[in-house]
Amino acid sequence: MGAELFAPCASLWAATASPRATGMAVQAPLQVDVAVIGGGVTGLSAALHLAQAGVQVALFEAFEVGHRASGRNGGQVVPGFKPLPSALIKRFGEQAARRMMRLGYGCADELFALVERHRIDCHPTRNGWLQGAYSQASSDYLARRSREINAHGGTTRYLDRDAVRAATGSDYWPSGLLEESAGAVQPLEYARGLARAAADLGATLYEHSPVQAITSVSRGFQLQINGHAVHARKVIVATDAYTDRLVPQVAQSYVNVASAQIATDPLPAALQQSLLPLRAGISETRKITYYCRIDPEGRFVIGGRGRNGDHLDPATREQLRKAACERFPHLNDLPFTHGWACRVGMTIDDLPHLHQLADGLWTAYGYCGRGVAMGTTLGRVLSEAVRDTPASALEFPVTPVKRLPLYPVRQLSAMAALQWYRLRDAMGHPG
Numbered sequence: 001m002g003a004e005l006f007a008p009c010a011s012l013w014a015a016t017a018s019p020r021a022t023g024m025a026v027q028a029p030l031q032v033d034v035a036v037i038g039g040g041v042t043g044l045s046a047a048l049h050l051a052q053a054g055v056q057v058a059l060f061e062a063f064e065v066g067h068r069a070s071g072r073n074g075g076q077v078v079p080g081f082k083p084l085p086s087a088l089i090k091r092f093g094e095q096a097a098r099r100m101m102r103l104g105y106g107c108a109d110e111l112f113a114l115v116e117r118h119r120i121d122c123h124p125t126r127n128g129w130l131q132g133a134y135s136q137a138s139s140d141y142l143a144r145r146s147r148e149i150n151a152h153g154g155t156t157r158y159l160d161r162d163a164v165r166a167a168t169g170s171d172y173w174p175s176g177l178l179e180e181s182a183g184a185v186q187p188l189e190y191a192r193g194l195a196r197a198a199a200d201l202g203a204t205l206y207e208h209s210p211v212q213a214i215t216s217v218s219r220g221f222q223l224q225i226n227g228h229a230v231h232a233r234k235v236i237v238a239t240d241a242y243t244d245r246l247v248p249q250v251a252q253s254y255v256n257v258a259s260a261q262i263a264t265d266p267l268p269a270a271l272q273q274s275l276l277p278l279r280a281g282i283s284e285t286r287k288i289t290y291y292c293r294i295d296p297e298g299r300f301v302i303g304g305r306g307r308n309g310d311h312l313d314p315a316t317r318e319q320l321r322k323a324a325c326e327r328f329p330h331l332n333d334l335p336f337t338h339g340w341a342c343r344v345g346m347t348i349d350d351l352p353h354l355h356q357l358a359d360g361l362w363t364a365y366g367y368c369g370r371g372v373a374m375g376t377t378l379g380r381v382l383s384e385a386v387r388d389t390p391a392s393a394l395e396f397p398v399t400p401v402k403r404l405p406l407y408p409v410r411q412l413s414a415m416a417a418l419q420w421y422r423l424r425d426a427m428g429h430p431g
């Protein structure tokens with residue numbers, strides 16, 4: 001962690017965000033009621049909701065808030081879960097699945113309400129989110145997905161080829177699914193706005209304060225930060241793909257995936273009008289998917305699977321540029337002026353995980369590319385969990401941590417899985 005401690009976050013969002021002063025670092029021993037580790041959307045939302053409930057809370061971030069995925073993502077605010085409602089009911093039972101779906105299909109509403117309540121200046125837009133099909137099988141899948149989601153409280157619309165063309169300005173996708181409650185934010189401004197709102201409500205935020213260890217002690221936990229001991233009665237771990245050795249059993253329960261993005265400068269006005277005229281972000285049903293949108297300033301931003309979680313390599317940059325031009329040939333001669341990458345946590349069941357690791361020690365992670373809205377919502381759920389809401393009353397199922405079966409070779413297994421998914425995508429498998 002040390003060498004990169006003050007590395008800049010070289011994303012479009014960092015380059016265009018309003019300047020801000022760095023927060024203070026831990027420089028002395030501390031005693032807090034609840035410690036939140038990680039200044040991404042999960043941790044920030046947990047801190048905000050705890051402070052709102054009058055709890056004495058301190059958040060500790062290794063770098064600066066929004067330094068990792070929360071400040072570098074595509075900014076697409078997408079409700080719900082990847083698995084179909086029928087799969088959730090089969091796995092969790094009717095009652096738990098219904099409660100979970102109410103939470104999931106409402107999480108974009110929850111995020112935009114939070115933005116409004118705390119006047120977070122993060123360029124919010126609410127034009128929906130599209131999932132594009134790429135084969136007859138995936139069109140059939142989207143039609144079924146739309147029916148199932150709408151039957152469980154979601155608001156989606158199945159779009160045929162003409163409707164997708166009208167929404168995107170592209171012939172690439174044969175059909176699509178529009179999630180009407182979705183939208184977008186400038187992700188780094190959103191994370192920083194959550195931090196400001198949490199601080200305004202009384203949370204204390206420490207930056208450049210990496211937690212080196214968590215030890216169970218009498219009446220709580222001791223954290224080691226910058227050579228000082230911090231005692232907390234309860235702890236929330238919100239470190240997603242960067243959990244590493246801090247909580248090995250968590251780090252061993254998901255796969256780290258690199259996701260990368262490139263962006264243009266604001267497009268010429270005529271091009272801005274013809275590209276994605278609905279201004280909904282779009283992703284695809286493929287397992288190895290690309291996602292893109294136009295931001296409010298008219299920049300085209302596209303992302304997809306990367307090779308390295310720390311920087312954008314030339315091969316990934318070219319792969320993303322090609323993907324952009326395949327979908328929107330009008331972009332052929334335009335330069336992509338920004339490029340960046342980050343790690344993101346993926347679970348093998350395609351669902352986020354909420355765990356109680358010990359009495360008073362909680363975590364949530366693994367949003368599988370949908371963490372902007374769901375991380376915000378599960379941050380709130382974590383704040384309820386550490387305030388002693390019984391697990392059975394939480395709106396998301398609390399599951400035991402399960403180490404991945406092939407953990408020692410999990411990244412190799414992940415690469416093998418990627419090849420398998422590429423093959424499935426090429427064969428037209430629905431999703």
Ligand SMILES: Cc1cc2nc3c(=O)[nH]c(=O)nc-3n(C[C@H](O)[C@H](O)[C@H](O)COP(=O)(O)OP(=O)(O)OC[C@H]3O[C@@H](n4cnc5c(N)ncnc54)[C@H](O)[C@@H]3O)c2cc1C
Pocket residue numbers: 037038039040041042043060061062063064065066067068069070071072073074075076077078209210211212238239240241242243246258259260261303341342343344345364365367368369370371372373374375
């Ligand atoms: C390129 C990319 C594009 C994406 N696009 C989208 C999108 O458009 N829509 C969407 O919904 N999701 C998207 N995602 C996923 C989404 O960004 C994540 O799911 C979400 O941000 C996870 O939030 P988090 O707070 O749990 O974790 P993070 O944002 O990763 O935050 C964890 C924080 O913990 C800190 N930390 C780690 N270890 C320690 C320690 N020991 N001590 C103190 N601090 C520590 C890290 O520095 C980091 O700031 C994307 C992800 C990537 C990488």
